[in-house]
Amino acid sequence: MSSGALSGALPGGGLPSVADTLPLQVGMVLVCVALAGWVLAVWLLLRQPRVPTSPPDDYLKPVSPADLPVDPLPACAVVLDGLGAIVQVNEEAASQFGETVGAILRHPAARSALSAALRVPAPSGTAEGNSRGDLPPVCSTTFTLDVPVPRTLHLMLRRLPGGKGQDKRVLVVLNDHSEARAADRTRTDFVAHASHELRTPLASLSGFIDALQGAAGENPVMRQQFLDIMRQQSERLKRLIDRLLYLSRVQAHEHQRPRDLVDVADLMAVVLGEVAPRFEREGRTLTLEVEDDLMVRADEDEMVQVLLNLIENALRYGAKEDEPLTITLSARRAVIPDDRWPADGGVILGIEDNGCGMEAHHLPRLTERFYRVGAPTDGAGQGTGLGLSIVRHILDRHGGRLRIASAPGKGTTCLVWLPAAGTALAVSLVE
Structure with missing residues (x-):
């Protein structure tokens, strides 16, 4: 083919050149790169955590008492308002502290901690990584209440979010450290008091052992006499140790009010079964006077111990020479009004004798x-001197009272007042 023919064919319909297709290809590549960059930017944006610039509206709104589920908390929890008045008390706090919740929260140390908690600003929502904002600090205090029984308490207070003025809310968690402090007091009292009481029987035993190792041990009559005295001293030592251990157990949970309902008639039946053998001796009479339908909230074993101790004292120290001893055990409702007892009624248990x-x-x-x-x-051995002390600590735990009246030659009357069932665990929400 000639050169003229070739040159004529190109302008008329031949294939496009490389220079003609290059701009289209470059444009498509640029579009793909831009699309991939946009997809990557959106993906990275979605991966970033969202940090709010302000707390949620429902977090800073005033807190209603109905919005605070304090009952399920496994702790003694109380909610106070901006004036320190009780708004809520959960069941755990009501059962453990009862009517003393108000007295605890009125203590100067508790009021000071409450003021500090109320001065804390409302929580903000600027904490990094925390959508609910910073929690306010905990204000805590520890103090001891001496009435009605010594109790060492640790309070933790934290202001709740929302609310202004009186509408502020403060959550209070109460912890009772009385048991640990009671253990410390028990150890101190044992060193201070019990060591002196234990020294007497131990000195007696030591002296008779030395005597038996000498010439007295070869004399059958003296040996038997000394062994009898040693047996009495060892029994006295055992009674003293048992009483000290029982007293320490009572003091360890003295701050915990009993929760069991006890029928007084059943209580008296148990006591009668315990003391009946003591009245088989001639010259001793026990009479019983019990009203019907008397209920108290008490620890039955401890109340049996109270009545046994009082009856034991009447038998041990009340008998007269050549005159029968009569002991009357009674139970009745408290008469209202009576200045000797609280005004809310109650039950009175009495032990009265006609002794010396x-x-x-x-x-x-x-x-x-x-x-x-x-x-x-009555010819029995010397007592430990701990019986009425045990009675007092048991009644302190029950919120009870003890009154003793006596005169030479006219006998002794011991009256025990106990709150009626349903009054021991009452909680007043009125400050």
Whole structure:
């Protein structure tokens, strides 16, 4: 083919050149790159955490008492308003502290911690990575209440979000450290008091052992006499240790109110079964006077111990020479009004005897540890001096009262007042 023919064919319909297709290809590549970059940017944006610039509206709105589920909390929780008045008390706090919740929260240390908690600003929502904002700090305090029984309490207070002025809310968590402090007091009291009481029987035992190792051990009559005295001293030592251990157990949970309902008639039946053998001796009479339908919230075993101790004292120290001893065990409702007892009624248990009685100056000291009025009148061994101290601590735990009246030659009357069932765990929400 000639050169003229070739040159004529190109302009008329031949294939396009490389220079003509290059701009189209470059444009398609640029579009793909831009699309991929946009997809990558959107993906990275979605991966980033969202940090709010302000807390949620429902977090900062005023908190209603109905919005605070404090009952399920496994702790003693109380909610207070901006004036320190009680708004809510959960079931755990009501059962453990009862009517003393108000007294606890009125303590100066508790009021000071409440003021500090109320001064804390409302929580903000600027905490990084925390959509609910920073929690306010916890204000805590520890103090001891001496009435009605010594209790060491640790309170933790934290302001709740929302609310202004009186509408502020503060959550209070109460922890009772009384048991640990009671254990410390028990160890101290044992060193201070029990060591002196234990020294007497131990010295007696040591002396008779030395005597038996000498010439007295070869004399059958003296040996038997000394062994009998040693047996009495060892029994006294055992009773003393048992009483000390029982007293320490009572003090360990003295701050915990009993929750069981006890029928007084059943309680008296148990006591009668325990003391009946003691009245088989001639010259002793026990009478019983119990009203119907008397219920108390109490620990039955501890109340049996109270009545047994009082009856034991009447038998041990009340008997007169050549005159029968009569002891009356009674239970009745408290008469209202009566200045000797609280105004909310209650139940009175009484132990009255016609024995020799005692002088008035002994009465204020009868519940002191190791205090004894005199020698036993029934020929029994010397008491430990802890019986009425145990009675006092048990009644303190029950929120009860003890009144003792006596006069020489006119017998002794011991009255125990106990709250009626349903009043021991009542909680007043009125400050």
